[in-house]
Amino acid sequence: MVGHYGIxxxxxxxxxxxxxxxAKIGVNIIDNEQALNSFLTDLAAIxxxxxxxxxxxxxxxxxxxxxxxxxxxxxxxRITDEATIRVVTMVYAGLINKKITAQLQAKQCxxxxxxxxxxxxxxxxxRPVKEVDFGWVGDILYPQVNHTLFSxxxxxxxxxxxxxxxxxxxxxxxxxxxxxxxxxxxxALCPYYNVTLVYCFEKNGLLANVxxxxxxxxxxxxxxxxxxxxxxTINKGMIPKIDNALQATNAGVQRVVIGHARHIANIAAQQNxxxxxxxx
Amino acid sequence: MVGHYGIxxxxxxxxxxxxxxxAKIGVNIIDNEQALNSFLTDLAAIxxxxxxxxxxxxxxxxxxxxxxxxxxxxxxxRITDEATIRVVTMVYAGLINKKITAQLQAKQCxxxxxxxxxxxxxxxxxRPVKEVDFGWVGDILYPQVNHTLFSxxxxxxxxxxxxxxxxxxxxxxxxxxxxxxxxxxxxALCPYYNVTLVYCFEKNGLLANVxxxxxxxxxxxxxxxxxxxxxxTINKGMIPKIDNALQATNAGVQRVVIGHARHIANIAAQQNxxxxxxxx
Numbered sequence: 001m002v003g004h005y006g007i008x009x010x011x012x013x014x015x016x017x018x019x020x021x022x023a024k025i026g027v028n029i030i031d032n033e034q035a036l037n038s039f040l041t042d043l044a045a046i047x048x049x050x051x052x053x054x055x056x057x058x059x060x061x062x063x064x065x066x067x068x069x070x071x072x073x074x075x076x077x078r079i080t081d082e083a084t085i086r087v088v089t090m091v092y093a094g095l096i097n098k099k100i101t102a103q104l105q106a107k108q109c110x111x112x113x114x115x116x117x118x119x120x121x122x123x124x125x126x127r128p129v130k131e132v133d134f135g136w137v138g139d140i141l142y143p144q145v146n147h148t149l150f151s152x153x154x155x156x157x158x159x160x161x162x163x164x165x166x167x168x169x170x171x172x173x174x175x176x177x178x179x180x181x182x183x184x185x186x187x188a189l190c191p192y193y194n195v196t197l198v199y200c201f202e203k204n205g206l207l208a209n210v211x212x213x214x215x216x217x218x219x220x221x222x223x224x225x226x227x228x229x230x231x232x233t234i235n236k237g238m239i240p241k242i243d244n245a246l247q248a249t250n251a252g253v254q255r256v257v258i259g260h261a262r263h264i265a266n267i268a269a270q271q272n273x274x275x276x277x278x279x280x
Numbered sequence: 281m282v283g284h285y286g287i288x289x290x291x292x293x294x295x296x297x298x299x300x301x302x303a304k305i306g307v308n309i310i311d312n313e314q315a316l317n318s319f320l321t322d323l324a325a326i327x328x329x330x331x332x333x334x335x336x337x338x339x340x341x342x343x344x345x346x347x348x349x350x351x352x353x354x355x356x357x358r359i360t361d362e363a364t365i366r367v368v369t370m371v372y373a374g375l376i377n378k379k380i381t382a383q384l385q386a387k388q389c390x391x392x393x394x395x396x397x398x399x400x401x402x403x404x405x406x407r408p409v410k411e412v413d414f415g416w417v418g419d420i421l422y423p424q425v426n427h428t429l430f431s432x433x434x435x436x437x438x439x440x441x442x443x444x445x446x447x448x449x450x451x452x453x454x455x456x457x458x459x460x461x462x463x464x465x466x467x468a469l470c471p472y473y474n475v476t477l478v479y480c481f482e483k484n485g486l487l488a489n490v491x492x493x494x495x496x497x498x499x500x501x502x503x504x505x506x507x508x509x510x511x512x513t514i515n516k517g518m519i520p521k522i523d524n525a526l527q528a529t530n531a532g533v534q535r536v537v538i539g540h541a542r543h544i545a546n547i548a549a550q551q552n553x554x555x556x557x558x559x560x
Contacts, residue, residue, distance in 0.1 A: 119390060
């Protein structure tokens, strides 16, 4: 294989790209202190380049209640008014982001807590008002995701911990869907890294039978996902999660898995039998 | 001067170090929307490498009150209990840090909002309990300030915006004095940059007569500061500010100035007649 090294040197680009693990965790892990600590211990021990995107948690709703800010929901989605964007910025980009970063540091993992506006990592625009005005909610400007800065941070041995907050060109802070954010980062980095994107949640994967934890569907693709939506196997909160995962796969992300947070090490090590892998 | 370039190349170190402006702003600017916006506009327009350390604001006290958390003060200093470290992390490292970062981005200045734990930028330890237990308050581990990561960020054209929060090796978040933090960063970077450290506040400098804005004392040093403390010219909140500034000067920071936030551009441009310059 000596020849390979020669070619690599010649074209100035490695033939085998460095692996990069991008994990996304949400409310079910963040709100459970033991589950979060266990997940972060596992993540810290995984070798190689890593990146973590986290969602919010019940804390934002609790804090809103304490501050007397009413939570407005339309079709199950939170409306982000002026008071709410302040609360989610405090909770997501402040407390949750820095707690996770501090915990990773304590586990000898050099984390750096950031959000989408920092270094223009993940630029966004305010979502245009159609039937519903979602308020200070952002849509990611996919082509502008700053893969250069991400690469520099990773090359410095850092683990970026990303909160689901970004901003627009006018300096407004925006609330971003964390699943979408993880997908956008994976898409931006997959030309430069061999990316594994793992959507961690509280199930072992996409279950054929929601009451049977062992009924994990090992692989799905756009076509089979459509059939599973039709028959109700993919429903409710799983629909946007699967759609984000499929979008990442179709955009070229090398490996996208939906699985249990406690299996992150197994999934990262490409062991069989863990999670649902998305295929084109 | 051709010879100089030759020497530079030979010893691998520039003879003239790149200038770096480190500005620190506190509650009086942060809590005044117009003053903050005007300051950030001026800062964004200053050429060269820059770094901003910000303090807190009344918002932390307001939020504590809304949440029913009592503010405990001993000798004019806040006690940071468990509930309070959560509030200050949310307010300082969350809302204030990201608002400033977003506003700088909107002014075409590529800011990156961070706190002391991120990338182990400014490691700290919990302050040992002596007469008073200050709770989750940290003392900076000066020799461990991560000048390498700061240099990498600055080389990437980024303006680090630093919140006065850090953490210890056990993963605990700690409240840090922002004046001290700015001084520690300046000390860590002065071997690599030609640093100007500016403590911005709401006066034109150290005033000989507190009622006369034009009575700015242009220069002080350790000896004259001692005399000014004795006669009461330096009193109350100015004492720790001057002490931090003198410490930075004595530790080798090239230029340390205490001045009005609205004069930041004049001070950065080394114009005469602005602020009080600290000397060894």
